[in-house]
Amino acid sequence: MDNALIIALDFANRKEVEKFLQPFNGKQLFVKVGMELFYQEGPEIVHYLKNNGHRIFLDLKLHDIPNTVKSAMKGLARLECDLVNVHAAGGREMMSAALEGLDEGTAAGRKRPACIAVTQLTSTSEEQMNKEQLISASLEQSVLHYASLAIESGLDGVVCSAWEASSIREALGDTFYTVTPGIRMEEDNSGDQKRIATPEFARNAGVTSIVVGRSITRSNDSVKSYEKWQDAWRRKQL
Numbered sequence: 001m002d003n004a005l006i007i008a009l010d011f012a013n014r015k016e017v018e019k020f021l022q023p024f025n026g027k028q029l030f031v032k033v034g035m036e037l038f039y040q041e042g043p044e045i046v047h048y049l050k051n052n053g054h055r056i057f058l059d060l061k062l063h064d065i066p067n068t069v070k071s072a073m074k075g076l077a078r079l080e081c082d083l084v085n086v087h088a089a090g091g092r093e094m095m096s097a098a099l100e101g102l103d104e105g106t107a108a109g110r111k112r113p114a115c116i117a118v119t120q121l122t123s124t125s126e127e128q129m130n131k132e133q134l135i136s137a138s139l140e141q142s143v144l145h146y147a148s149l150a151i152e153s154g155l156d157g158v159v160c161s162a163w164e165a166s167s168i169r170e171a172l173g174d175t176f177y178t179v180t181p182g183i184r185m186e187e188d189n190s191g192d193q194k195r196i197a198t199p200e201f202a203r204n205a206g207v208t209s210i211v212v213g214r215s216i217t218r219s220n221d222s223v224k225s226y227e228k229w230q231d232a233w234r235r236k237q238l
């Protein structure tokens, strides 16, 4: 988990995933399977990626009543992914229920997947949050509040932007994961992301892992691009 560069496999189907992975020649990666891919391919895509030795963040962002989330997590635990997530906005009871489900679904002798909570999406700006969610706190306060709820519920970490990661570490310690999407090189297009940061900024902020999607998956030479990103992210760890 620590210091991983997680590639977001935001593809429409398995064929596109295979095409993307083929030039990596069997290299073992940490990949993220999100809604787009999972809703088309289902659990089979997870089995396929696991059989090829990849570590998996199953990003389905569960957000429902506690009982439903618990039962869903019980089933997801059987897929034996490394990392899963929920929305912190679902509340403390829902987050605890998620963990109960994961514990129940994890086979004896196996480690349960780590579970993290999405705080404020990296596509949300403070202004949007104030106006649309009617949260009058600052964005950083809202993220910190959700992170505190997540740690109190027993979760392993949060999804946040790199901008909030150092305050979270300061308040909640360095063993609590901060997984940060919205990572871009200076020259990259921000697209729909609002709270973006460079890999260097993320590293200096003490982020646990970064999630990178389009900058790698949409590049003409994905392997070269992945290596460039690994260099930028890893160099900062020396």
Ligand SMILES: O=C(O)c1cc(=O)[nH]c(=O)n1[C@@H]1O[C@H](COP(=O)(O)O)[C@@H](O)[C@H]1O
Pocket (backbone or CB within 6 Å): 008, 010, 034, 059, 061, 085, 118, 120, 121, 122, 123, 159, 160, 181, 182, 183, 191, 193, 211, 212, 213, 214, 215
């Ligand atoms: O949970 C996530 O992974 C997530 C949370 C968040 O706040 N923002 C966010 O962008 N993500 C995911 O991270 C990936 C970012 O992709 P790119 O913007 O293409 O690098 C996407 O797969 C998003 O679904």
